Amino acid sequence: MVTSGCSDTMHTSGTTATMVTKGYAFAPPAFRPFCARQPKLCSTGGQVKQVKLTPARQAELAAVNSSVNHRIKERSDLDSVGSADDWRVPTKDGDCEDFAILKKSELLKRGWPASALLLTVVTLGGAGHTVLTVRTDKGDLIMDNRSSAVRNWSRTSYRYFARQSQSEKGKWTRIAS
Numbered sequence: 001m002v003t004s005g006c007s008d009t010m011h012t013s014g015t016t017a018t019m020v021t022k023g024y025a026f027a028p029p030a031f032r033p034f035c036a037r038q039p040k041l042c043s044t045g046g047q048v049k050q051v052k053l054t055p056a057r058q059a060e061l062a063a064v065n066s067s068v069n070h071r072i073k074e075r076s077d078l079d080s081v082g083s084a085d086d087w088r089v090p091t092k093d094g095d096c097e098d099f100a101i102l103k104k105s106e107l108l109k110r111g112w113p114a115s116a117l118l119l120t121v122v123t124l125g126g127a128g129h130t131v132l133t134v135r136t137d138k139g140d141l142i143m144d145n146r147s148s149a150v151r152n153w154s155r156t157s158y159r160y161f162a163r164q165s166q167s168e169k170g171k172w173t174r175i176a177s
Contacts, residue, residue, distance in 0.1 A: 016154055017139030021173035025162030028097070028121060028128070034087035035170065041089070041105055044164050046115035053136040061134060061150045064106045065143045068099055074145060097130035099145035104132055115166055120175075122158035133163055 035042035051057060075093035077086045089105055090098040097119065104117045116135040120142075121128050132143040133153065140153045153160065165171040 019140050020176040022176045023174050025172045025174040027172045030085040030087045043114040044166050046113045048113040048115050050135045050137050051116045053138040065150050066148050068102050100130050100132040103143045118164040120163035121161045123161050
């Protein structure tokens with residue numbers, strides 16, 4: 001099981017435009033309490049599994065990624081709220097999953113389908129890090145608090161572990177390496 005703690009070390013992974021999943025994975029421990037408080041932000045329901053990536057949509061992703069990365073100060077949950085792992089919608093500060101959650105929230109408000117916005121856990125030197133995967137017809141794109149660029153998952157340095165299931169509420173699927 002991988003927790004969602006954030007780390008600085010990176011590994012190479014991914015060679016295709018879209019992720020391939022295989023079987024189930026454990027959800028990060030703080031995911032379930034968060035979903036009890038914020039069910040809409042945990043939802044992956046809907047028929048649209050990939051968004052058509054137009055230049056306007058690509059610009060919208062870049063604007064949301066940049067805006068959240070600049071507005072929110074990176075700070076550990078221990079320092080922010082006094083617990084080791086607490087998923088929440090940040091207002092001033094937060095750690096990696098909080099950035100991903102806020103990006104998902106802002107995209108949902110702009111009409112993006114929940115079924116194409118998946119919280120995703122990657123590993124960095126054995127520690128966890130959370131990003132937002134946006135499924136598009138041009139590939140799976142990553143929105144990350146460590147980068148102002150929205151990049152195809154195969155062009156990042158992360159080793160991908162698991163993401164929210166697109167088809168089963170509350171489940172997570174393992175990402176094939």
